[in-house]
Amino acid sequence: MIPTLNRSLVAAFVVLFVSMGLSLFAEPKNAHRKAATNSSGAVSSDSYMGLSGEELWSNNCMRCHNLRPPTMYSNAQWDVIVHHMRLRANITGQEQRAIVEFLKSAK
Amino acid sequence: MKIHRCFLAALIQAAFLTISSPAAHAQEPATDGYVTRKEYEDLKAQMLAMKKELEALKKEKGEVSKQERLESHAVADVQKQVAPKQQTAESQVTGDMHKEVVAEAAPSLAELEASLLGTTKFLLAGWAEGMYEQRNGQVSTFSASFNPIFLWELTPKILFDGRLEIEPSGGGTNVNLVNAQISYLLNDYIAFGVGEFFSPSNVFVERFEPQWINKLPDRPIGVYHGVLPNISVGAQVRGGFPIGPTRADYAFYVSNGPVLNTFDARTAGTLDFNSYTDNNDNKAVGGRVGFLPIPGVEVGYGFETSKPGFQGTTFADLQALVQSVDLEVTRDSDLLKGRINLFAQYAWSHVDHAVYDPDGSLGFGPLPLTAKRDGGYAEIAYRPTKLDIDFLRNLEMIFRWDHLSADPSGLGDPSETRWTLGLNYWLSPSTVVKAAYEWDQPNGERNRNALFFQTAMGF
Numbered sequence: 418m419i420p421t422l423n424r425s426l427v428a429a430f431v432v433l434f435v436s437m438g439l440s441l442f443a444e445p446k447n448a449h450r451k452a453a454t455n456s457s458g459a460v461s462s463d464s465y466m467g468l469s470g471e472e473l474w475s476n477n478c479m480r481c482h483n484l485r486p487p488t489m490y491s492n493a494q495w496d497v498i499v500h501h502m503r504l505r506a507n508i509t510g511q512e513q514r515a516i517v518e519f520l521k522s523a524k
Numbered sequence: 525m526k527i528h529r530c531f532l533a534a535l536i537q538a539a540f541l542t543i544s545s546p547a548a549h550a551q552e553p554a555t556d557g558y559v560t561r562k563e564y565e566d567l568k569a570q571m572l573a574m575k576k577e578l579e580a581l582k583k584e585k586g587e588v589s590k591q592e593r594l595e596s597h598a599v600a601d602v603q604k605q606v607a608p609k610q611q612t613a614e615s616q617v618t619g620d621m622h623k624e625v626v627a628e629a630a631p632s633l634a635e636l637e638a639s640l641l642g643t644t645k646f647l648l649a650g651w652a653e654g655m656y657e658q659r660n661g662q663v664s665t666f667s668a669s670f671n672p673i674f675l676w677e678l679t680p681k682i683l684f685d686g687r688l689e690i691e692p693s694g695g696g697t698n699v700n701l702v703n704a705q706i707s708y709l710l711n712d713y714i715a716f717g718v719g720e721f722f723s724p725s726n727v728f729v730e731r732f733e734p735q736w737i738n739k740l741p742d743r744p745i746g747v748y749h750g751v752l753p754n755i756s757v758g759a760q761v762r763g764g765f766p767i768g769p770t771r772a773d774y775a776f777y778v779s780n781g782p783v784l785n786t787f788d789a790r791t792a793g794t795l796d797f798n799s800y801t802d803n804n805d806n807k808a809v810g811g812r813v814g815f816l817p818i819p820g821v822e823v824g825y826g827f828e829t830s831k832p833g834f835q836g837t838t839f840a841d842l843q844a845l846v847q848s849v850d851l852e853v854t855r856d857s858d859l860l861k862g863r864i865n866l867f868a869q870y871a872w873s874h875v876d877h878a879v880y881d882p883d884g885s886l887g888f889g890p891l892p893l894t895a896k897r898d899g900g901y902a903e904i905a906y907r908p909t910k911l912d913i914d915f916l917r918n919l920e921m922i923f924r925w926d927h928l929s930a931d932p933s934g935l936g937d938p939s940e941t942r943w944t945l946g947l948n949y950w951l952s953p954s955t956v957v958k959a960a961y962e963w964d965q966p967n968g969e970r971n972r973n974a975l976f977f978q979t980a981m982g983f
Contacts, residue, residue: 467769468819476819479863480854482737482982483953497647497677501685503715505730507764507773507814510712 470519473512478502487523495520645677650687651954651982653735657742659964659974668692671702671734681709702755713763720800723753724760724775725810725826727850728869728901736982739865739905740946741958742974744926746899751871751928752846753782753797753828758807771816781808781830784839784875789888790936792880793895795832795844795873804835812848824850832875839878846873848900862908870900880933893932901926907950922946922960930967938967946976954982 468476478484490498495517503513650673658664669691676684687703705719722730728747732738733754748754758779764771780802782795810828817823826848833839848871855864874896881889907920923945930939946960957979964972 472819480820480822480852481731483950485953493645494647496680497645497675497683498649500677500680500683500709501649501675503709504683504685504707504717504762507762507775509764509766509771510709512764 468515470515470517471523473508474516474519477506477508477512477516481506487520490520492521647675647677649673649675649983651734651736651980653978653980655741655976655978657974657976660972661970662972669735673703683707683709713765714761715763716759716761718759720755720757721760721777723756723779723797723810723828724762724777724812725828725846725848726752726754726871727812727814727824727826727848727852728752729754731852732867734982735978735980736954736956739903739920739922739948739958740924740944741960741976741978742944742962744869744899744901744903744924745928745940745942746901746926747848747869747871749928750794751873751897751899752826752848753808753810755797755800756780756808756810757800770818773814773816774811776809776811778807778809781806781828782832782844784832784834784842784844786833786837786839786880787886789881789886789891789933790931791933792888792891792935793875793878793893793932794897794936795846795875804831804833804840806831810846820854822850822852824848824852826850826871833878838882842876842878844873844875846871848872856909858910860906860908861910862906865905866903868900868902870898872896872898875932888935891933895932897929897932899926899928918950920948920950922948938969940964940966956980 475484487495499513499517499520502508503510508516650671652668652670654666654668656664656666669689671687671689674684674686678684684706685703686701686705689698689700689702691698701720703720703722705717705721707715707717709715722733724730726747728744729752733743733748735741743749756777756779758777760775760777762773762775764773780800781804782797783799783803785791785794785796808828808830810826810830812824812826814822814824828846830844831840831842832844833842848869850869851866853864853866856862857864875894877892877894879889880891880893881887884890901924903922903924905920905922908916911917923943925941925943927941928937928939931937942962942964944960944962946958948959949957951957958976960976960978962974962976964974966972
């Protein structure tokens with residue numbers, strides 16, 4: 418009985434997540450990208466998969482935690498932090514460079 | 525008679541004058557305007573010598589003056605270089621050189637500043653937390669921890685990251701080494717790491733374990749307290765790569781494996797992941813692959829296979845396998861006026877069939893067992909980041925379900941399912957005050973419901 422209940426709960430959560438995810442992503446993708454660009458205006462020249470440095474910063478960092486403002490750390494500190502986060506989040510070297518470029522230019 | 529005395533006095537006076545006059549002449553020989561030839565020659569020689577000496581002095585003084593003038597001109601030229609507005613036509617070339625030097629020096633000031641700090645880059649990061657927990661059936665308590673993270677970027681390709689966990693315990697302070705890893709970036713898609721690191725097979729500990737990131741005061745029992753490894757000591761290779769418009773990531777490692785518990789009835793068949801030294805020559809192999817179909821969504825699968833039995837025992841050839849699936853969704857929604865986070869992870873462990881305490885010498889056998897265990901969590905959080913009111917924007921509501929099955933022997937902890945509701949207030953992007961209530965009902969036991977208050981800060 419208990420294992421059956423647990424499986425049902427897991428299945429319910431999976432269905433819940435998938436349905437919520439689908440409803441959320443039903444919104445126009447451009448709306449998000451427009452907002453990301455308008456918020457600072459700084460778009461990295463080293464874009465990757467069509468995303469600017471700011472969008473990569475927002476998408477990758479916000480998956481786990483709140484975004485910390487670019488002014489919170491020095492350029493050298495951002496170099497170290499994004500290097501560390503590249504290893505933790507498995508982002509590519511191109512993404513790392515684009516994010517660092519954005520963070521330094523956004524100050 | 526009187527006349528004779530006057531005459532005699534005059535005569536003596538005359539005699540004195542006569543005697544004294546040659547002496548006077550001897551002391552003032554040229555009083556009469558004439559000198560001897562010898563005196564003339566001596567005077568002439570002295571005058572010529574003095575004249576020569578004077579000429580020599582004049583010449584020496586002239587050279588010194590000339591040198592001083594040259595030096596003063598040189599100083600004036602330097603002053604003209606320093607003050608370009610006063611440049612003359614002659615110093616124009618010098619002025620141009622000055623400009624070049626300044627132009628070259630300007631960017632190098634930053635380099636100079638950097639060089640003063642050294643070529644390596646060091647950062648002390650980390651997080652700290654303080655918590656109050658009141659759990660039914662237990663004594664309420666405050667707790668705290670400080671978790672410094674040391675990051676050294678030796679070169680843009682080489683990084684060391686180390687983390688300590690420091691917390692008061694009993695009458696002292698516990699200090700644990702959580703991470704100590706040297707990593708090397710081979711190229712844009714591959715990185716190597718060696719040392720002690722968070723186990724890539726468990727995405728929760730890799731990404732959400734710090735208390736300023738973990739949205740609730742405690743951690744899910746299913747993935748943090750038993751089924752999956754948290755920390756591994758070994759070597760890993762990891763990275764990410766694009767697949768068309770999507771992206772995938774990976775991490776594979778080899779490490780000292782877990783230890784199979786065989787001596788206690790309650791824990792028989794479970795895996796102890798907190799023993800960081802190996803108990804045999806066989807190494808655990810594990811990893812995780814993730815797929816990001818669209819930005820903000822990732823699904824993953826993690827695993828670790830090992831032989832956890834002690835070398836030389838009947839358990840040495842037992843095979844253990846742990847597996848995990850996970851889902852992470854983060855989305856800013858205009859419709860919901862905020863941000864939604866969905867996190868879910870579920871894990872299973874399996875150890876081959878064995879007979880524990882086969883001769884009964886430990887007091888609980890023989891106990892034949894195929895050890896299976898499972899657990900996981902699902903969490904949803906909402907923060908109204910798009911509202912206009914600051915106070916509301918900083919609030920975040922969280923709901924979590926987490927579960928851990930009973931110990932496989934049936935003699936240990938029962939299965940446990942918890943429901944937790946939390947409310948957070950963000951003082952800054954990395955400082956949060958949390959309040960949560962947890963409904964905790966282990967199967968067949970009285971409830972262990974708990975109230976939490978916690979403050980956590982990332983830095």
